[in-house]
Amino acid sequence: NEDCSDTRSLTLQLPRNARLTDLVMDLSDGCRLDSAVKTLENAVEDFETMAGQGKPAALLTAWDMTNYNLKVSVPPNGTTAVLLKYQELLWQKLDRVDFQVPLFPGTSVRNLQMDISVDESNSGILEFSTENLATGEDIQTLVGSNTSSAKYVGTDVSSDSSLPTLLPTYYRPGPLPDSGLMLADGECFTHLFNPSTFLSTAGSMARKIVFVIDISGSMGGQKLDDAKASFASMIDTLDDRDTLIVQPFSDEGTEMLWGPSPATDANKAGAKEFVMALHTRGGTNLNQAFLDGIANVYDVPEEVAPVLVILTDGQGNIGSVVTARSVLTANEGGKVKIFSLAFGFDADMDLLLAIAIQNGGRSVRIYEGFGDAVSQMELFYKQELGTIMLSDIDVKYDFGDISILESTVSKFPVLASGSEIVIRGKMDSPLLTTDGVLKSTVSAKSALGQKEWSNEYPIIDGSSMVS
Numbered sequence: 001n002e003d004c005s006d007t008r009s010l011t012l013q014l015p016r017n018a019r020l021t022d023l024v025m026d027l028s029d030g031c032r033l034d035s036a037v038k039t040l041e042n043a044v045e046d047f048e049t050m051a052g053q054g055k056p057a058a059l060l061t062a063w064d065m066t067n068y069n070l071k072v073s074v075p076p077n078g079t080t081a082v083l084l085k086y087q088e089l090l091w092q093k094l095d096r097v098d099f100q101v102p103l104f105p106g107t108s109v110r111n112l113q114m115d116i117s118v119d120e121s122n123s124g125i126l127e128f129s130t131e132n133l134a135t136g137e138d139i140q141t142l143v144g145s146n147t148s149s150a151k152y153v154g155t156d157v158s159s160d161s162s163l164p165t166l167l168p169t170y171y172r173p174g175p176l177p178d179s180g181l182m183l184a185d186g187e188c189f190t191h192l193f194n195p196s197t198f199l200s201t202a203g204s205m206a207r208k209i210v211f212v213i214d215i216s217g218s219m220g221g222q223k224l225d226d227a228k229a230s231f232a233s234m235i236d237t238l239d240d241r242d243t244l245i246v247q248p249f250s251d252e253g254t255e256m257l258w259g260p261s262p263a264t265d266a267n268k269a270g271a272k273e274f275v276m277a278l279h280t281r282g283g284t285n286l287n288q289a290f291l292d293g294i295a296n297v298y299d300v301p302e303e304v305a306p307v308l309v310i311l312t313d314g315q316g317n318i319g320s321v322v323t324a325r326s327v328l329t330a331n332e333g334g335k336v337k338i339f340s341l342a343f344g345f346d347a348d349m350d351l352l353l354a355i356a357i358q359n360g361g362r363s364v365r366i367y368e369g370f371g372d373a374v375s376q377m378e379l380f381y382k383q384e385l386g387t388i389m390l391s392d393i394d395v396k397y398d399f400g401d402i403s404i405l406e407s408t409v410s411k412f413p414v415l416a417s418g419s420e421i422v423i424r425g426k427m428d429s430p431l432l433t434t435d436g437v438l439k440s441t442v443s444a445k446s447a448l449g450q451k452e453w454s455n456e457y458p459i460i461d462g463s464s465m466v467s
Helices: 041-053 196-202 222-236 266-276 286-296 320-330 349-357 372-386
Strands: 005-015 019-027 057-062 067-074 080-087 097-102 109-120 123-132 140-143 147-157 166-173 181-185 187-192 204-213 243-249 258-262 303-313 337-343 361-366 388-398 405-408 413-416 421-427 437-446 449-458 465-466
Touching: 019 057, 041 057, 041 067, 057 080, 067 080, 109 123, 109 140, 109 166, 123 140, 123 147, 181 437, 187 437, 196 388, 196 437, 204 222, 204 286, 222 266, 222 303, 222 337, 222 372, 243 266, 243 286, 258 266, 286 303, 286 320, 303 372, 303 388, 320 349, 337 349, 337 372, 349 361, 349 372, 361 372, 372 413, 388 421
Parallel strands: 204 243, 204 303, 303 337, 337 361
Antiparallel strands: 005 067, 019 080, 057 067, 097 166, 109 147, 109 465, 123 166, 140 147, 181 187, 187 421, 243 258, 388 413, 388 437, 405 421, 437 449
């Protein structure tokens, strides 16, 4: 009824690392309404009041880190366009930049259109692709040397459509200059760095790596089968410069121990036999598992990267805060790089993420029930640890009279082959070409020992983006 207001609701899924920046309503009478962040109670009350009066309004609420509910009140005899903006910091892994684009809104729509544009004018684009749709529909793609795009148009999309809520997409950029790039846009900067010439000469770092595997009772059945297949694959990637340890845990932090031994072909075969013979038992002594794992790889020469990879599906048998503090104390200086696989939704992801952040490492949830848990674990390992080129990377800046107010992390546990260092920061004033040069100092451990790079960058307009 054109004489009545209408309220519409839909569910949106955004990429996990996306950061919402704006919500705007454009009305058919030419007015634009900006948004404000409020408490949930106040926001709901204000929306219901506006909707009850037949006035335009929008309410965006977060269910978790990726899922949002959007309600829109459309006034009588009018139309409304809602613009939601978000930012996400992207970087290369395995020589390509992967990202996800919101597509299906989870409700029936008359017209659905998706437009993707990638602009990489500094290093160029070597490859660009989107995942094929299960519906069999085509996505029109155009690949250029500096810009690429994709477009999808759907009509009369039903609420039970098999379209993905997030469409996996990637592009492969060209190589960075050895000194990296410093891009400026207003009060923000983006720094990209990968000393490829040095790394091709220095080679990869040797690793002392311990695989800490949860064999508690809850890991029985398909979970343990998937864990065995994944860790066997990880073991295969090691070479004889690496030192390998396998540490299963349940009631005790170490139920049995294989190694430490050089990762020769014969030893890798023995380690895989050990993994394949594991069976479940007991509870989840997560705290002692971390402590034993750290002790197993802590003492290494500077040119060797100490790494702990842990897989668990449950909660520890003591409090999370106690575990996090004891791990931080045992891993003095964040020397051991801790990478955690949280298997399923019962795993204590908050604890594993906190430990990764405090100790230098990464944490990821492995989703079960889709038949691809092994592939998820193997991809995480390849992206983060497949071939370690640098460790303990620390980036510092000197912008003269300009101060950096905040930035993304500037310390990185490792740099894997095919990856890059990316830092995004905000300054206290916009950069101008007359401001001269920006200076960075990057220090890291390598296969040839400690290394430092000092670079000066002319100010370049930040023109590398995905939209």
